[in-house]
Amino acid sequence: MILHTLIDYEILRVIWWALLGVLLIGFALTDGFDMGVGALLPFVAKTDVERRVAINTVGPVWEGNQVWFILGGGAIFAAWPPLYAVSFSGFYLAMFAVLSALILRPVAFKYRSKRDDPRWRSTWDWALFVGGAAPALLFGVAVGNVLLGVPFHLTPDLMPMYDGTYYGKFLGLLRPFALLAGVVSLSMLVMHGAAWLSLKAEGPVAERARTIGVRAGMVAAGGYALAGLWMAFGIDGFSLTGDVVRDGPSNPLYSEVARGGTWLSAYLERPWIIFAPVMGFAGIGLAVRGLQAGREVSTLLWSKMAIAGIIASVGLTMFPFILPSTVDPTSSLTVWDASSSHLTLFVMLVATAIFMPLILLYTAWVYKVLWGKVTEDDVNGNSHSLY
Amino acid sequence: MELDIVELSRLQFAMTAMYHFLFVPLTLGLSILVAIMETVYVMTNRPIWRQMTKFWGTLFGINFVLGVATGITMEFQFGMNWAYYSHYVGDIFGAPLAIEGLMAFFLEATFVGLFFFGWDRLSKHAHLAVAWLVALGSNFSALWILIANGWMQNPVGAEFNPDTMRMEMTSFFEVIFNEVGQAKFVHTVSAGYVTASVFVLGVSAWYLLKNRHVDLARRSIAVASAFGLASALSVVVLGDESGYSASHTQKMKLAAIEAMWETHPAPAPFTAIGFPDQEARETHYAVELPWVMGLIGTRSLTTEIPGINDLVAEAEDKIRTGLIAYDALMTIRENREATQPEVRAAFEQNSGDLGFAFLLKRYVDDPRDATEEQIALAANDTIPGVAPLFWSFRLMVGLGFSFIAIMAYFFYRASFRGMQFPRWALYGAVAVIPAPWIAAELGWFVSEFGRQPWTVDGVLPTALSASHLSVGDLLITLAGFMVFYTILFIVEMGLMLKYIRKGPFQDVEETEIWAARHEHRLRTHDGKGPFAPTATPAE
Numbered sequence: 001m002i003l004h005t006l007i008d009y010e011i012l013r014v015i016w017w018a019l020l021g022v023l024l025i026g027f028a029l030t031d032g033f034d035m036g037v038g039a040l041l042p043f044v045a046k047t048d049v050e051r052r053v054a055i056n057t058v059g060p061v062w063e064g065n066q067v068w069f070i071l072g073g074g075a076i077f078a079a080w081p082p083l084y085a086v087s088f089s090g091f092y093l094a095m096f097a098v099l100s101a102l103i104l105r106p107v108a109f110k111y112r113s114k115r116d117d118p119r120w121r122s123t124w125d126w127a128l129f130v131g132g133a134a135p136a137l138l139f140g141v142a143v144g145n146v147l148l149g150v151p152f153h154l155t156p157d158l159m160p161m162y163d164g165t166y167y168g169k170f171l172g173l174l175r176p177f178a179l180l181a182g183v184v185s186l187s188m189l190v191m192h193g194a195a196w197l198s199l200k201a202e203g204p205v206a207e208r209a210r211t212i213g214v215r216a217g218m219v220a221a222g223g224y225a226l227a228g229l230w231m232a233f234g235i236d237g238f239s240l241t242g243d244v245v246r247d248g249p250s251n252p253l254y255s256e257v258a259r260g261g262t263w264l265s266a267y268l269e270r271p272w273i274i275f276a277p278v279m280g281f282a283g284i285g286l287a288v289r290g291l292q293a294g295r296e297v298s299t300l301l302w303s304k305m306a307i308a309g310i311i312a313s314v315g316l317t318m319f320p321f322i323l324p325s326t327v328d329p330t331s332s333l334t335v336w337d338a339s340s341s342h343l344t345l346f347v348m349l350v351a352t353a354i355f356m357p358l359i360l361l362y363t364a365w366v367y368k369v370l371w372g373k374v375t376e377d378d379v380n381g382n383s384h385s386l387y
Numbered sequence: 388m389e390l391d392i393v394e395l396s397r398l399q400f401a402m403t404a405m406y407h408f409l410f411v412p413l414t415l416g417l418s419i420l421v422a423i424m425e426t427v428y429v430m431t432n433r434p435i436w437r438q439m440t441k442f443w444g445t446l447f448g449i450n451f452v453l454g455v456a457t458g459i460t461m462e463f464q465f466g467m468n469w470a471y472y473s474h475y476v477g478d479i480f481g482a483p484l485a486i487e488g489l490m491a492f493f494l495e496a497t498f499v500g501l502f503f504f505g506w507d508r509l510s511k512h513a514h515l516a517v518a519w520l521v522a523l524g525s526n527f528s529a530l531w532i533l534i535a536n537g538w539m540q541n542p543v544g545a546e547f548n549p550d551t552m553r554m555e556m557t558s559f560f561e562v563i564f565n566e567v568g569q570a571k572f573v574h575t576v577s578a579g580y581v582t583a584s585v586f587v588l589g590v591s592a593w594y595l596l597k598n599r600h601v602d603l604a605r606r607s608i609a610v611a612s613a614f615g616l617a618s619a620l621s622v623v624v625l626g627d628e629s630g631y632s633a634s635h636t637q638k639m640k641l642a643a644i645e646a647m648w649e650t651h652p653a654p655a656p657f658t659a660i661g662f663p664d665q666e667a668r669e670t671h672y673a674v675e676l677p678w679v680m681g682l683i684g685t686r687s688l689t690t691e692i693p694g695i696n697d698l699v700a701e702a703e704d705k706i707r708t709g710l711i712a713y714d715a716l717m718t719i720r721e722n723r724e725a726t727q728p729e730v731r732a733a734f735e736q737n738s739g740d741l742g743f744a745f746l747l748k749r750y751v752d753d754p755r756d757a758t759e760e761q762i763a764l765a766a767n768d769t770i771p772g773v774a775p776l777f778w779s780f781r782l783m784v785g786l787g788f789s790f791i792a793i794m795a796y797f798f799y800r801a802s803f804r805g806m807q808f809p810r811w812a813l814y815g816a817v818a819v820i821p822a823p824w825i826a827a828e829l830g831w832f833v834s835e836f837g838r839q840p841w842t843v844d845g846v847l848p849t850a851l852s853a854s855h856l857s858v859g860d861l862l863i864t865l866a867g868f869m870v871f872y873t874i875l876f877i878v879e880m881g882l883m884l885k886y887i888r889k890g891p892f893q894d895v896e897e898t899e900i901w902a903a904r905h906e907h908r909l910r911t912h913d914g915k916g917p918f919a920p921t922a923t924p925a926e
Binding site for chain 2: 059060061062063064066067069070071073074075076077078079081082084085086087088089092093095096099100102103104106107109110111114115156157158159160161162249250251340341343344347348351352355356359362363366369370386
């Protein structure tokens with residue numbers, strides 16, 4: 001097959017780097033509000049009927065939303081195998097915690113209202129809370145660790161090894177900056193969940209969600225600004241030195257990497273990327289205003305813009321780095337040396353070009369069918385078909 | 388078994404994968420049975436068929452969610468526990484997994500919500516389309532997983548790249564149309580259909596025994612036994628296809644399943660029963676059926692099937708060729724720019740057997756330092772555990788044939804004996820419910836345990852594939868999964884039983900209105916024309 005040489009290897013790598021971002025953003029935009037609603041559940045809904053209203057706003061869609069996460073895993077495996085290998089084994093126990101939360105959550109959704117026993121229901125409500133809040137926090141912690149760099153190195157056989165006390169140790173991940181990133185991520189998704197509840201629920205549930213959402217938005221903006229300052233003054237960046245081969249074999253050990261300076265120098269080299277943090281701040285501001293004013297559809301859209309901007313800003317700031325190594329900078333994974341082969345990237349791009357538009361189309365149709373608010377009458381009248 | 392990372396990782400993978408596969412076969416089959424029932428509903432408009440769709444749909448949902456939840460573990464576990472494997476073959480193996488997400492997961496997961504929540508929001512036909520899309524999505528998902536798994540059994544369309552120290556794809560078409568993957572796909576989905584059919588049959592039989600929901604149970608048996616008979620036949624036929632493809636792709640696995648130590652002159656006999664002895668390399672008290680093995684394995688009377696001893700000798704040769712490749716690879720790596728063409732040529736000629744040199748890494752750090760004894764030991768390692776494979780395979784096949792008999796019997800009674808089932812047969816149908824799960828798990832055991840000592844046959848040994856973790860990490864996650872999965876299993880079984888006991892939600896008013904209208908139609912058409920009376924007396 002020579003068809004794949006139609007698109008340069010270098011360009012395919014950039015496309016797949018961008019698609020990685022698209023998938024992460026897609027995950028945060030869709031499953032993000034599910035997790036936000038989970039994290040909000042104990043605070044916005046006090047009675048069983050209120051809880052069922054909140055749960056049923058995401059009831060029909062969480063399953064599809066969660067596929068963004070699974071597809072994210074699959075796409076990293078297919079397009080960035082070294083990243084898949086190094087990060088998931090390096091964050092081993094943290095990954096286990098995330099998986100546990102994400103396994104618990106679907107089961108909680110599905111099983112919660114299948115028995116009337118209040119103890120049964122409140123146990124699953126806790127599971128929904130943990131299943132929403134814990135991953136929302138941990139994804140941010142993971143991103144924070146990526147920005148700080150991770151202590152791994154690759155052997156000449158390209159076996160990933162982890163060094164020091166950090167490796168696999170869950171607590172080693174909870175560094176102060178990473179925790180701050182976790183707070184940003186959690187508050188951002190709580191705001192998103194609040195925007196969703198404001199659109200899909202009514203009465204006290206929507207009201208409480210709006211109040212909490214405003215506060216969460218403020219925390220997110222403050223945390224995001226603080227993280228920017230911290231990166232400017234307290235965190236080393238990484239840079240490629242020597243000849244940069246952009247279409248060479250995917251072997252991280254062939255490139256030379258220096259640690260030092262700041263990540264933010266990217267904004268001097270590529271000033272246009274400032275759009276991402278601007279989108280982030282503006283989106284939060286407008287979403288907070290929207291929550292205060294009780295606007296519904298536009299608030300959700302602003303919240304989406306904020307999330308897209310914040311996630312994009314991380315990727316654009318680090319480009320071309322994907323996973324820097326603190327103990328052996330040469331082992332760092334970059335866009336130019338950690339991808340799949342030329343052929344695989346091409347095949348996967350074709351598959352994505354075929355299926356992604358279809359997915360967006362039928363997902364949009366499903367949301368359209370389900371348009372409208374979930375009310376207390378709905379959940380009372382349909383106790384055998386709703387959650 | 389000592390506590391080492393590789394063994395613990397294998398245990399965890401086997402446990403989580405087999406647990407996942409408790410839910411998958413029922414999802415595969417029940418999604419289709421439910422869609423068939425809804426199709427009948429849309430075609431006939433009879434409320435009973437909608438109640439059936441909803442009832443079996445509820446059980447489908449309880450099962451589906453655990454299939455999804457435990458599938459998340461599978462998607463990430465390769466990276467978590469098998470980091471070197473992920474690096475080494477991710478270029479090929481990752482693609483079907485990602486396409487599975489794109490093509491299958493999104494489809495089933497997006498529409499499954501609408502299946503449960505969309506009854507009042509969709510037209511009848513749109514809802515039926517949703518039901519079929521869920522079934523289609525589930526089955527597509529199996530297709531891509533088995534393409535991925537088929538590649539581990541028969542790694543075609545890829546070659547080793549010394550610059551990136553990994554296998555890279557050379558032909559996507561070869562990977563997709565890998566005969567092993569295709570044969571396994573149809574075999575596996577058919578097994579899922581049988582599982583769901585046995586489940587529906589068993590639950591319905593229980594209702595008949597209790598004299599509850601008789602209308603629903605009889606119709607369910609009619610659907611399940613017809614669908615189950617076709618599926619049970621197809622499992623066996625397609626399983627035979629898998630065996631045939633193993634005879635030229637995975638000779639060692641086949642020889643181990645058959646406990647065939649020596650190469651027999653063609654056509655080889657089939658050992659129906661015997662006691663394989665791995666140490667003495669012979670099978671005690673073997674009962675042999677002449678010719679059968681040769682016919683199944685090669686579909687000819689003249690092609691030989693090699694025995695284990697000859698295959699070990701062959702593996703020893705491959706280790707030596709692999710060592711030439713390994714030596715060339717090290718030379719290439721030391722001086723990437725200025726490697727002589729003859730070294731590259733030597734590598735390319737022998738790189739197909741590079742994986743065999745890696746078998747020595749269990750014994751020495753640098754395979755080139757291996758002694759003759761170590762080479763012999765490594766060659767010996769290529770024999771998987773014969774006795775467990777021999778017995779698991781026979782048990783699976785026995786169960787497979789018994790499903791044909793069960794389904795044929797119920798199909799016959801349902802079609803030609805006016806739906807009258809003797810009580811002993813109904814008790815039997817209830818008792819046999821767990822059997823297809825046992826058969827399916829045994830099938831995976833034969834397939835994956837039979838692939839040892841490789842993760843990717845002939846390419847990457849299992850011993851090299853694991854992540855650099857500590858025993859402590861593994862014990863934490865292993866214990867975590869065990870506790871967690873056990874609780875979920877108890878909860879799931881509890882809900883399943885609760886909803887089976889509760890039975891279908893029957894809207895009496897709706898049924899009566901329909902029956903009155905039906906009665907009216909029958910009268911006005913005088914039993915002729917399109918509304919000929921086909922209803923059973925129960926209506």
